[in-house]
Amino acid sequence: MNVFTLDPAGCRWLRRASIAAVAAALAGILLLAVSGWFLTSAALAGAAGPVVALGFNYLIPSAGIRLLAILRTVSRYGERLFSHQAALGAMAGMRGSLFGKLAAQDARTGSDLSGGDASARLIGDIDALEDLIVRKPARPASLVAAGIGVLLAAFAGWASAVALLLLLIALPLLLDRAARRLTKQPAHDAAEALGALRTRYVEYAAARAEIAAYGLADRVTQDLAPLTQALDTARARLHRGEGAIAALLAGYTGLAVAIVLLFSSGPAPQVALALLATAGAIEAMAGLARTAFRQASVSEGLRRLEALLALPEPAATQAGGKPLPLRLGALRLEPGSRVAVTGRSGSGKTLLLEALAGMRAVEVDAAIGEQPPIAQPGTLLRSQFALSPQDAALIAGTIGDNLRLARPGLDNAAMWAALKTVVLDERIGAMPAGLDTRLGEAGGTLSGGERKRLSLARALLAGRPWLLLDEPTEGLDAATERKLVVQLDQWLRETGTGLVLVSHRAAPLSLVGSSVAIERLAPRPV
């Protein structure tokens, strides 16, 4: 369970939560036990006549009962608050470090978690941690409650205490066994069924247009039915298993109280104390039962997180930003040169750009700094190329957030200058919040072509020696396209930046002097 390590602050909160949980459990047991003892003693004293009754010290127990009621409330509140504080801190740390770990992977070799599905699963796994940590304080609380239960049972005689001790030792083992028996298979089945259902459903959801056009909804729903049925069956078994654990606890309480009673040898008030304490001690074990029950479902997610956290940290080998020459097939390009890559759609032009950008592992007849891109470290590729990809690949957030991604320490003037180059300054200047406009929210809805140009502005701001552009003017009207090409030409000249262009449109192709056919480079994903 060493999937995460709590920081010192987290440990402190968890310790406080455990103390509060122990106090709450103690107060809970004592409240009932002392009440029972008080009641019985009071009855005996009352029966013995007014003199004895008046001599009975009722102040301490009755004040104690009220005090315990308050103590239980306060400590239960503390337990919940402190344990959540520990859990939230741990989850925040976990999210941060996990993201750092993922981000540091080389896209060409790292494990692929960029799919929405995988990352959503990851979120779910981290959320499962909350439950795990919040339930941690229940453990010491159960143990202390058990101990105090045995102690109180001893008032009814040593035999009762020993019987209860044995019963309480047996209970966790029994719970563990029962939980494993009841949950292992269904939890596994449920996970399998869920995976199968999700895969199949996503396939159908992707084929939605055809299903709708040809009226195949019933057919497809029927096909999914066995999968949902399997999922429901497994989930129902899990839920019934939870009922069985609850039933086990309830029955065990009856059994334990009856046994403690049968073995008791003390006077009535002490037996009353012992009986109620026994019931309380077993109730306090419910926390353990829940933990045991959830274990099977939680451990799967934890294993995934563990595997991720165990990823190696790639070594950083920053080579500096000195412009390097580029070779595409037989064509050798000095820094500042411009070239178009031609070929039909689907022939691998995008693949070449992604290989140069360090986003994909691709074998290709090309070299940067005398080495094929696949052999160069990612940091070197990044210091040379800035890509504006085919899909704009914007991050959720403001327009400024997207531009600032390009380079640290960008000021507003630089961002506006880049937006002017890509003919977006007027459009974004007209938005009330300007650079702080959130994408996708009212006023920040950009068309496909506008998103493309925002991504182009970001690539310009990165200030790398080579610009990689994938269909930069697709979706633009002729006038805007002309303006963009003129301004881009000027920008390339002023900055001395090289250009690798993929486009089938005449206007941007006028930017380049030479071209190379993609078929010559034979890009092939590895």
Added chain:
Amino acid sequence: MIWLLDVPGAALFAGGIALAVSALAGGDGISLLAACMILAGGLIRGGAALLVHASAIRTAQRVVRAWRAHLFPLLLAGRLARPLLAGESAALAIDHMATIEAYQSRFRPARAASAATPLLVAAIVAFASWVSAAILVITLIPFALGMILAGTAARRASERQLAALAQLSGLFVDRVRTLPVIRHFGAEDRITRQVGIATREVAERTVAVLRVAFLSGAVLEFFAALSVALVAVYCGFSLLGLLPFPAPEKLTLGQAFFALAMAPEFYLPMRRLAAAYHEKQLGDAASAALTAVEAETPEPPTSARFDGLQVTGLVIQWPNLHIGPVSFALAPADMVALTGPTGSGKSSLLASIAGQIIPSAGAVRTAGGGVLDPGDIAWAAQTPLLLPGTLAENIALARPDAGTDEIARVASQVGLDALLAARGGLALALDHRGSGLSGGERRRIGLARAILSGRPLLLCDEPTADLDAESGAEIVDLLKALARDRAVLVVTHDPALAAAARLEVAL
């Protein structure tokens, strides 16, 4: 109603303890009957737990099945207000269903139990000590007031927390999704710091929120504990004969003890309800999301004969996407290409022309101005649907009554001959994964299906994407041939295909 079984079990258990204690106090020694009552009480409670869980999940899954029966066709084929990514659709159809199941199986029974059980407990306690029962019921008044005060604040607080967490999850998902480009710009350190700060901020804000949110829990705990303490103190003083007021009832130890042992049962259902509160919140959120999807999906009115397509001022305006206005006309034997960059929403536009998504503005009509009949539209997808069955069955999905000759003819028309010869003809068994068919072969099956359907309007989504040059050219030729006797509308970013169309509409 099964949860009511728990109360007699609890009463038997409490009665057993009371009997045992009063027998001991009366000098009668250990009562065997009491031990049996205690054990039986425990077993009955256990049985109740079993039955409640079994019936709760049965009911919950019935509800979920009803949801699915209505949601799956809507999500997979209905008219939607906005396109859903496959992942989003799966989240609605699968994850939200799980949430609703948990809501139904945990929160609903707990809520039902919390309404009636406390009063039943009070009624049973009243047999032993009506004053104790009255004490329990009276604590309900300040409890209710406290819950209204703390509960309202807590509800608002926890709703804020849920929203903040959802937003954080969204940020995290987005940053993981866009990691390639973040890495490309060497921004991983900065973004990691940003994610770290955001998560920490949300954690701190959440703790502040929880302080309030847990107050209602504390109110509940307090009154649960207080009711036990009050019953204990009243009964104790009553037995001592030291009540500061005239004794309203004559209590025996057995009665008093029974009242005490039953007292915790009074607030138990409320505590169980509080434990299921998280399920309630998530369930409510899921229901809201599902209800939003099924909102406003009016069936189009009766349709007209297809005599060409007229698209006027069609606009799509969603968060993240803006297309149009788009206007064009398509004759009954014609080809039009909609072109635009990847991610510009071409497929969504095509789906809204097909009536599968409600456009934000504009109209899609037949040339005569009537409503387009969904039965006139054939769709050739980029990755066509394959169902388990033979190749022939898959081609004939849109027209299951088609004869083998007809199927063979369209298969050959779309150039599947080589595949048929190599893989055993039309009887070739296919599974979901496509049984090793290439992307091009799969797309041809989709085209064959569309042709066989005999529908006069063919919509094609990127028919040549990711194909090698030769197969791409063949598909273009095929579409040109098809456009001689039907209306063909393609979305593409392939210039060769766009050039083959009579009209190119750039988005």
